[in-house]
Amino acid sequence: MRLTKRATSRMAVTVAVAVALVAASPPASAAPGAAGQLGAAPKTPTARGYGGAVSTVDPTATAVGLEVLRRGGNAVDAAVAAAATLGVTEPFSAGIGGGGFLVYYDAGSRRVHTVDGRESAPASIREDSFVDPATGTAYPFQQARVSGLSVGVPGTLMTWQEALRRWGSRPLAAALAPAVEVAERGFAVDPTFRQQVAENAAAFAQFDATRKLYLPGGQPPAVGTTLRNRDLADTYRQIARSGVDVFYTGPIGADLVAAVRRPPVATDPAVPWQFPIQAGGMTRADLARYELRFPAPTRSDYRGYQVYGMSTPSSGGVAVGEALNILERFDLSKLTVTEALHHYLEASALAFADRNRYVADGTSRRILGELLDDRYAAERACRLDPARAAPKPVPPGDPDGRYGDCATAAAGAEANPGRSTTNLTVADRWGNVVEYTLTIEQTGGNAMVVPGRGFLLNNELTDFTFAQTPGAAPDPNLPGPGKRPRSSMSPTIVLDDGRPFLALGTPGGATIITTVLQILVNRIDLGMSLPQALAAPRASQRNSAAPQAEPAFVAAYGGALGALGHPAFAVTAELGAATAIEFTGRHGLLASAEPVRRGGGAAGVVQPGRWAASG
Numbered sequence: 001m002r003l004t005k006r007a008t009s010r011m012a013v014t015v016a017v018a019v020a021l022v023a024a025s026p027p028a029s030a031a032p033g034a035a036g037q038l039g040a041a042p043k044t045p046t047a048r049g050y051g052g053a054v055s056t057v058d059p060t061a062t063a064v065g066l067e068v069l070r071r072g073g074n075a076v077d078a079a080v081a082a083a084a085t086l087g088v089t090e091p092f093s094a095g096i097g098g099g100g101f102l103v104y105y106d107a108g109s110r111r112v113h114t115v116d117g118r119e120s121a122p123a124s125i126r127e128d129s130f131v132d133p134a135t136g137t138a139y140p141f142q143q144a145r146v147s148g149l150s151v152g153v154p155g156t157l158m159t160w161q162e163a164l165r166r167w168g169s170r171p172l173a174a175a176l177a178p179a180v181e182v183a184e185r186g187f188a189v190d191p192t193f194r195q196q197v198a199e200n201a202a203a204f205a206q207f208d209a210t211r212k213l214y215l216p217g218g219q220p221p222a223v224g225t226t227l228r229n230r231d232l233a234d235t236y237r238q239i240a241r242s243g244v245d246v247f248y249t250g251p252i253g254a255d256l257v258a259a260v261r262r263p264p265v266a267t268d269p270a271v272p273w274q275f276p277i278q279a280g281g282m283t284r285a286d287l288a289r290y291e292l293r294f295p296a297p298t299r300s301d302y303r304g305y306q307v308y309g310m311s312t313p314s315s316g317g318v319a320v321g322e323a324l325n326i327l328e329r330f331d332l333s334k335l336t337v338t339e340a341l342h343h344y345l346e347a348s349a350l351a352f353a354d355r356n357r358y359v360a361d362g363t364s365r366r367i368l369g370e371l372l373d374d375r376y377a378a379e380r381a382c383r384l385d386p387a388r389a390a391p392k393p394v395p396p397g398d399p400d401g402r403y404g405d406c407a408t409a410a411a412g413a414e415a416n417p418g419r420s421t422t423n424l425t426v427a428d429r430w431g432n433v434v435e436y437t438l439t440i441e442q443t444g445g446n447a448m449v450v451p452g453r454g455f456l457l458n459n460e461l462t463d464f465t466f467a468q469t470p471g472a473a474p475d476p477n478l479p480g481p482g483k484r485p486r487s488s489m490s491p492t493i494v495l496d497d498g499r500p501f502l503a504l505g506t507p508g509g510a511t512i513i514t515t516v517l518q519i520l521v522n523r524i525d526l527g528m529s530l531p532q533a534l535a536a537p538r539a540s541q542r543n544s545a546a547p548q549a550e551p552a553f554v555a556a557y558g559g560a561l562g563a564l565g566h567p568a569f570a571v572t573a574e575l576g577a578a579t580a581i582e583f584t585g586r587h588g589l590l591a592s593a594e595p596v597r598r599g600g601g602a603a604g605v606v607q608p609g610r611w612a613a614s615g
């Protein structure tokens with residue numbers, strides 16, 4: 001019901017977007033009845049058909065992406081247009097103030113490419129930048145977050161530009177046009193949006209520009225009211241006109257750097273904030289120096305499929321891949337669901353032990369290769385007892401290129417599960433696929449809207465480990481100049497004999513890894529359809545004595561898993577907000593989004609239609 005309301009409330013916007021798309025497109029490519037097509041924007045989490053598909057958390061973004069596909073744009077054109085729209089309608093999770101990772105399957109060459117648009121640390125950062133000199137201990141998380149210190153150089157805009165240049169068919173200006181229209185005309189506030197403001201009200205109140213935009217009259221905007229962001233419309237227009245240089249070396253960047261170096265704190269915040277708001281050291285040179293990276297994707301072969309993911313600085317591809325390699329040692333399809341989930345939780349813990357110990361920006365190719373080696377997985381799998389959960393934390397292995405022994409060492413557990421970020425999945429009629437996870441880290445980023453520019457800044461640098469734990473193994477994720485904080489984002493494309501089978505991703509901080517893994521296990525091993533695999537209750541074991549699980553998971557499996565030795569689950573309302581597309585053969589597409597979590601998502605196809613499907 002919530003989903004229906006949300007979609008309905010945004011209908012006016014989708015029609016406005018149709019107008020923008022008509023205006024932005026050359027007459028030759030104008031399709032008849034665009035507004036009507038957008039009127040048929042997806043309102044459900046599941047769509048079946050042909051000719052291209054889009055799945056995002058937001059009906060407006062999905063409608064924009066679908067319209068680009070209908071007008072002959074390809075998956076990259078549609079993904080960037082949808083992402084730019086999410087920068088307006090989901091500003092607390094995504095936008096040009098942040099970063100992300102894009103995985104692209106190119107149908108022509110049948111190759112998978114990745115873009116690392118992760119934020120990078122400024123040259124001035126030090127290993128102890130998040131340690132309070134007054135106390136010698138790490139800053140409290142909220143103090144580090146709501147500051148200039150936490151802001152990394154954003155990579156999102158450059159990701160859009162470069163993805164379009166390499167694989168798109170439209171210029172950036174065309175991809176931004178629908179989002180400009182949404183920002184200009186406004187969109188209806190839904191319950192999720194309002195709740196995200198309410199949760200951030202104290203932090204947002206500290207900054208005039210944020211307060212003006214998101215706390216009208218000092219309060220979170222009421223559900224159903226229209227929210228406009230004319231500053232962001234102007235920012236997008238300037239970028240459309242002049243290119244990304246206005247951001248990386250021009251006036252928009254100058255404003256961004258000014259906000260980081262002199263946080264635009266409100267003189268009368270009304271709501272108290274318990275911490276001093278510190279300045280950051282980012283300079284215009286840091287911004288001008290930003291570069292995308294294009295690492296080779298990670299690859300893990302799993303039960304005949306080829307699973308491609310994101311390499312460092314994300315730990316997602318390595319951790320998902322290692323866990324799959326461990327699980328492949330066991331035939332989950334022959335087990336009861338509880339037994340299969342036991343294996344999933346144990347494999348997650350083993351992979352997390354290695355991820356925490358070894359994986360960060362700068363991890364050597366040798367170690368990454370080792371962690372994804374089947375022989376290494378065999379070694380790790382000897383620690384998975386099919387009948388009994390191991391005490392947590394389990395130690396990391398020893399990726400030394402020698403096999404046979406079960407390694408011994410100690411490892412800690414991952415904190416900060418996170419709830420921000422957004423994910424989108426797009427496929428086009430030619431078979432190209434985009435899986436894209438983007439974020440500003442926490443929901444609401446660092447809470448600073450750049451004055452006059454309409455977008456929030458990220459707090460991505462809080463994904464670094466704040467301080468080395470005394471006596472523990474060296475942490476690979478300490479801050480460093482130009483370094484990118486370790487991520488868990490796991491945009492994943494699964495091929496079957498070189499052709500797309502499945503693309504998926506999700507937000508959720510470190511739980512991203514386990515949610516992607518669980519959906520893969522649900523779909524590939526447990527016989528669920530894709531919509532069932534997304535809807536199924538989730539658990540997340542990140543090598544902790546207090547694994548998390550949703551209430552429905554605890555109700556269904558908590559007792560039986562407890563009997564296998566699993567510790568009591570810490571109940572958490574929701575894990576993740578996934579989007580996915582399955583390629584069902586003969587050009588059939590099954591687009592899937594969350595039915596309930598985070599207010600429900602929106603999946604759509606260009607040409608709805610039925611095919612004989614598993615889902």
Ligand code: GLU
Nearest residue numbers: 418419420421488508509
């Ligand atoms: N910053 C997190 C990461 O890169 C994502 C945050 C979230 O999903 O909540 O892993």
